[in-house]
Amino acid sequence: MNKFYTVIKSVVLFTVVFTVLYSCKENEKKVTTEKVVKIDTIAKKIDTVIKPKYPDYLTVDFLMGKFNPAKDDRFVRIEDKYTNKKNIYLNKEAYDAFLKMYQAAYKDGFKLVIVSATRNFDYQKNIWERKWKQKAQITDKAKRTIEILKYSAMPGTSRHHWGTEVDLNVLENSFYTKGEGKKIFDWMIKNAHKYGFYRPYTAGRPYGYNEEKWHWSYIPVSKTYTEYAKKNMKDEFISGFSGAETAKGIQVTKKYILGIDKSCF
Ligand SMILES: [Zn+2]
Numbered sequence: 001m002n003k004f005y006t007v008i009k010s011v012v013l014f015t016v017v018f019t020v021l022y023s024c025k026e027n028e029k030k031v032t033t034e035k036v037v038k039i040d041t042i043a044k045k046i047d048t049v050i051k052p053k054y055p056d057y058l059t060v061d062f063l064m065g066k067f068n069p070a071k072d073d074r075f076v077r078i079e080d081k082y083t084n085k086k087n088i089y090l091n092k093e094a095y096d097a098f099l100k101m102y103q104a105a106y107k108d109g110f111k112l113v114i115v116s117a118t119r120n121f122d123y124q125k126n127i128w129e130r131k132w133k134q135k136a137q138i139t140d141k142a143k144r145t146i147e148i149l150k151y152s153a154m155p156g157t158s159r160h161h162w163g164t165e166v167d168l169n170v171l172e173n174s175f176y177t178k179g180e181g182k183k184i185f186d187w188m189i190k191n192a193h194k195y196g197f198y199r200p201y202t203a204g205r206p207y208g209y210n211e212e213k214w215h216w217s218y219i220p221v222s223k224t225y226t227e228y229a230k231k232n233m234k235d236e237f238i239s240g241f242s243g244a245e246t247a248k249g250i251q252v253t254k255k256y257i258l259g260i261d262k263s264c265f
Contacts, residue, residue: 065122066120066121074163076092088116090164091118091221093220097196098114104194105188110187112184114168116166121161142249157247159225164221165217166218167215208255217264235248
């Protein structure tokens with residue numbers, strides 16, 4: 001009988017010791033996991049402090065095209081052979097990528113011609129004021145603005161301010177639906193993304209500018225600008241040209257600056 005109790009005692013003791021030890025291990029694990037999570041959070045915080053999310057030059061004024069690309073070393077003059085304009089500029093990275101895409105297209109038998117690139121606030125203002133006068137028969141200012149906004153941006157809100165955008169070859173959608181134009185467009189759809197170029201103004205978006213088959217954006221840079229615009233741009237900042245006061249009612253930031261194809265976010 002005594003032997004039996006000794007065995008039972010041993011079994012009970014073993015169970016208790018095992019349970020205690022095991023639960024200690026479990027706690028140890030929890031503590032370790034918690035520590036890792038905490039360290040990880042701190043590391044992320046430090047990382048954010050050390051590496052700022054946006055480059056120093058990225059300000060609302062920059063987004064709004066309030067600079068001169070000819071005097072700005074982030075921009076580079078486009079060589080004459082790639083454009084039908086004189087003295088137009090692109091963001092350096094966007095230009096390097098364009099040159100690679102140009103070579104690839106050229107090998108396949110297509111010539112890409114930049115017909116518009118960086119346009120600063122003043123340049124866009126000239127376009128806007130000209131169109132504002134042309135549409136003078138539309139006396140309701142908001143309606144006149146919406147009419148111009150089918151294809152042209154308000155000064156301060158154009159992606160062309162950024163230096164990441166190019167208009168290629170012909171500024172007509174119909175050109176790209178047949179013949180040589182269609183071949184170029186099909187080539188771009190198949191290949192442009194390999195060089196970082198995407199279309200912000202596709203067909204079938206709920207709002208924003210009409211479709212533009214000629215407009216391509218260098219997303220590795222413009223994506224950051226779009227994100228910055230989403231966080232910092234406000235309709236209230238838009239001013240300094242005819243009809244600027246209509247921007248808020250039309251929700252230009254939401255519907256036009258950010259009314260782009262989802263591939264560009
Ligand atoms: Zn364009």
